[in-house]
Amino acid sequence: MLGRLDLDPEQHRWFCQFGALHRAAGPALPGADLAWVYLDEFVNPVLWDLLTQAQAIGIVFVGSGSGATVRVADGARLGLDAARSERGIRVSARLEMDGAPVEVRDGHAIGAHGIYVVDLERPRQIVLAPTLEALGAPQLALLGVRGGRTVADALSEGVLVPGDRAEEFLHEHLPALRAGFDVGSVDGTVSLPAAAPPTLVLTARYSPGHTLDLAWHWDGHARSGPTPDPRAVVPDGMLPGAWWPAQDGTDLPRPVTLHDIEAAEFAATDLPRLAALPGVRVDTVGTPPNYRELLGTPVLTVTAQPTETNDWFDLGVSVTVDGRTIPFVPLFRALTKGRRKLLLVDGSYLALTHPALGPLAALIAEASEVAEWHTGPRISRHQTSLWADLVDLADEAIPAPQWSELLAEAGDRAPRSTPLPAGLHAELRPYQAEGFSWLTFLWRHQLGGILADDMGLGKTLQCLALVQHVAEQRPSGEPRRPFLVVAPTSVVPNWVSEAARFTPGLTVRRLSATDAASTTSVAEAAAGADIVVTSYALLRLDFDAYQALAQGSGWAGLILDEAQNVKNASARTHECARDLAVSFTLAVTGTPMENSLTELHALFSLVTPGLLSSARSFGEQYVRPIEGVRAGITTGPGAGSAPADVAQLRTVRLDRLRARIRPFLLRRTKDLVAADLPDKQEQTLTVELAPGHRQLYDLHLQRERQKVLGLLDDLDRQRFIVYRSLTLLRMLALDASLIDPDHADLPSSKLDALLDQLADVVAEGHRALVFSQFTSYLKLAAARLTAAGVPFTYLDGSTVRRADVIDDFRAGTAPVFLISLKAGGTGLNLTEADYVFLLDPWWNPATEEQAIARTHRIGQHRNVMVYRLIAADTIEEKVVALKARKAALVDAVIDDGDLFSSVLTADEVLELLA
Structure with a gap:
């Protein structure tokens, strides 16, 4: 075909390349004529090489019509010209083709790399030329491509800067123009300043969901000079350090995406500051929300409203800032997560650093730990101290009307005095009368509590006074509802005898193991009774019978005597006491806490459910900080820097715990009522082991030490084996035959010392209690x-006729009473004795104090002598030291004292075996 058209192959190839290069810029638009090529759309600058080649191979450029010419010039220059006149400085667009001026209005862009000129007066004369530099947005605007032909026409005529603004224009605006345009002064009337340096541009792109994307770039021209170090443009600290690249130099800040409060805070505070910096421009994409910070002081209001559950109130918390009510749920979540600020849906945000908001979060968190929220936070009516803390924090506090009387009385230093019941046949000491008033306060508001007076101060008498008060206050015609008293088996007879002595008008029934374990027997015992006394064992075994009565006519209340028996929250007896359907529960114990705060929590979960948080949360909030479980950095940077903070946290949590439990725990120690008690003298008798006994003890000590040392790294799992070794050493310190009958021939120095002491005691007409933990x-x-x-009576866990044995000793048939610490260390009133011998020490001081209190109590009129027999240089001496430290934990929480760790740690085991 080429032969028939007589085309030159080289020229044909040129036309093919020309068309292909034009089409490579993009697909043709619908309806476009592919036979036509428009130079305006020729985006590839290779065009000028092709035009040069065309001339070399004989392709001629022709126009349409007669006399039309097309010329390709060497170069075009597009810029601005500044000329001064009397009126000011005129700035106009300037276009040159091969150095000759051309009207700008006649110029048109070829892509971004060239210009063609068509003189309107001579439309058949066309000049094409490549530009000396690429055409940017400002240059294209001069040609009317971006700014429109009206802008190009205006710049062609020129813009006049008035004379009074000329200097401002020269110094403030012209440098920026020179950065984007080729600016000259053809007539030399204007002295041109240097071009402005590149501009650092921050593009802020707003997206839905409070998202802000930030990206950086330089805006400038080659004539603007090299880009500076952006760190010299943006002052230190204005941007987070993490936004900057690791290496120094001219690297721009990294692109980042901000969300929520970070986006709001940056948009409201940092973007305006950046935009005000010289050399920085902020370009906004999208619609920015109306971000603004609420700077007013928060106004806090708390309310308590009744719920369908009598023990709970809905807790309302309202925070208002600058007239804007802050939604509670997002506020609380932000506070509990430790956030600095909170963003609201309307774009406003506030700082969460106000002094009232941090404590508010802690208090609401405490309320939330007690029960699952259904419609919002709730507060238990037992949490009077928590409400008091909220009142102190709030600007306004509105309690539920049903709660106001309780809050007022609970906030007093002491409940109002209650007259003693007429049927009480006893003269109460002042502290006992105060205890009775406190019990009636609890009963009046149907609150539980713990009567934790020291052993021997008449707790049973105070409880009987309460029952007598309730019986006398019962409205006429209302049927009797008895109190259920649960006590250790050994203490049950004491309740019956004490009631007969002090409240003879009350009807008291006792349930024992010989009674039929049935609903009928429990119901029959309760019928017409004021008090039904049973044991913890029977409550556990016959729980369904007790519960059936609770769900029927009901118990007036539940009194748990020697309540340390239900301190184990996982034990079945504790579950029974917890699940029994009663509205009033009173725990009575001289030792509400023996080893750990977890025992105190277990008791309060029975008497005041809802007062303290869950066991897990209580462990984190109170047990770990108060009992001194160590945590924190132990090695590396910062190691050892936390003790002061730990001590402060311990003090804060201890004060808070005391405040929470104070209205519901009453404790008076013997020190407080010393004038009402006889003197007590305590003495430690150190007993040296016989030589053969000493040799055998030291031999076993070395063996057990080697065994235990290998187990201490995993003490929690090996605790039973470790305790077994410690128990073996304790028994060996008493008598060698306790671990092996073959050693019965070795002398028992401690029993020899006991017999020597008892000989004088009996000869002088005194009577003695002898305690040991080991029945053997x-x-x-x-x-x-x-x-x-020497005549004696004997009591341990296997004794069947316990009451008869106790009565025998009280009757004076024997001067010595041998008692197992577990079977008779609590609940007995044995003021007939005035000497106490403790044959072996126990880990917990409360256990020994309970034993001593069997005789050193109200009703004792003689001085009490207490002897502790300790085997010298044995584990017993180490137990005494450990026991002294354990006493401090009880003092700290209940009696206000110093603290120590209640947990038997590996270090303490090592100390025992030293």
Whole structure:
């Protein structure tokens, strides 16, 4: 075909390349004529090489019509010209083709790399030329491509800067123009300043969902000079350090995406500051929300409203700032997560650093830990101290009307005095009368509590006074509802006898193991009774019977005597006491806490459910900080820097716990009522082991030490084995035959010392209680007393006729009473004795104090002598030291004292074996 058209192959190839290069810029638009090529759309600058080649191979450029010419010039220059006149400085667009001026209005862009000129007066004369530099947006605007032909026409005529603004224009505006345009002064009347340096541009792109994308770039021209170090443009600290690249130099800040409060705070505060910096421009994409910070002081209002559950109130919390009510749920979540600021849906935000907001979060969190929220936070009516803290914090506090009386009385230093019931046959001491008033306060508001007076101060009498008060206040015609008293088996007879002595007008029924375990027997016992006394064992075994009565006519209340028996929250007895359907529960114990705060929590969960948080949360909030479980950095940077903070946290949590439980726990120690008690003298008798006994003890000590040392790294899992080794050493310190009958021939120095002491005690007409934790050792003591002809009575867990044994001692048939610490260390009133011998020490001081309190109590009129027999240089001496430290934990929470760790740690085990 080429042959028939007689086309030159080289020229044909040129036309093919020309068309292909034009089409490569993009697909043709619908309806476009592919036979036509428009130079305006020729985006590839290779065009000028092709035009040069065309001339070289004989392709001629022709116009349409007769006399039309097309010329390709060497170069075009587009810029601005400044000329001064009397009126000011005129700035106009300037276009040159091969150095000759051309009207700008006649110029048109070829892509971004060239210009063609068509003189309107000579439309058949066309000049094409490549530009000396690429055409940017400002240059294209001069040609009317971006700014429109009206802008191009205006600049062609020129813009006049008035004379009074000329200097401002030269110094402030012209440098920026020179950065984007080729500016000259053809007539030399204007002295041109240097071009402005590049501009650092921050593009802020707003997206839905409070999202802000930030990206940086330089805006400038080659004539603007090299880009400076952006760190010299943006002052230190204005941008987070993490936004900057690691290496120094001219690297721009990294692109980042901000969300929520970070986006709002940056848009409201940092973007305006950046935009005001010289050399910085902020370009906004999208619609920015109306971000603004609320700077007013928060106004806090708390309310408590009744719910369908009598023990709970809906807790309302309202925070207002600058007239804007802050939604509670997002506020609380932000506070509990430790956030600095909170963003609201309308774009406003506030700082969460106000002094009232941090404590508010802690208090609301405490309320939330008690029960699951259904419609919002709730507060238990037992949490009077928590409400008081909220009142102190709030600008306004509105309690539920049903709660106001309780809050007022709970806030007093002491409940109002209550007259003693007429049927009480006893003269109460002042502290006992105060205890009775406190109990009636609890009963009046149907609140539970813990009566934790020290052993021997008449807790049973105070409880009987309450029951007598309730019986006398019962409205006429209302049926009796008895109090259920649950006590250890050994203490049950004491309740019956004490009631007969002090409240003879009350009807008291006792349930024992010989009674039929049935609903009928429990119901029959309760019918017409004021008090039904049972044991913890029977409550556990016959729980359904007790519960059936609770769900029927009901118990007036539940009194748990020696309540340390239900301190284990996972035990079945605790579950029974917790699940029994009663509206009033009173725990009575001289030792509400023996080893750990978890025991205190277990008791309060029975008497005041809702007062304290869950066991897990209580462990984190109180047990760990108060009992001194160590945590924090122990090695590396910052190690050892936390003790002061730990001590402060411990003090804060201890004060808070005391405040929470104070209205519901009453404790008076013997020190407070010393004038009402006889003197008590305590003495430690150190007993040296016989040589053979000493040799055997030291041999076993070394063996057990080696065994235990290998287990301490995993003490929690190996605790039973470790305790077994410690128990073996404790028994060996008492008598060698306790671990091996073959050693019965070795002398027992401690029993020898006991017999020597008892000989004088009995000869002088005194009576003595002898306690040991090991019934096997008590039996050895019994054998020695029998051999010496000393009469005695004996009580341990296997004793069947317990009441008869106790009555025998009280009747004076024997001067010595051998008692197992577990079976008789609590609940007994044995003021007939005035001497106490403790044959072996126990880990917890409360256990020993309970034993001593069997005789050193109200009703005792003689001085009480207490002797502790300790084997010298044995584990017993170490137990005494450990016991002294354990006493401090009880003092700290209940009696206000110093603290220590209640947990038997690996270090303490090592100390015991030293």
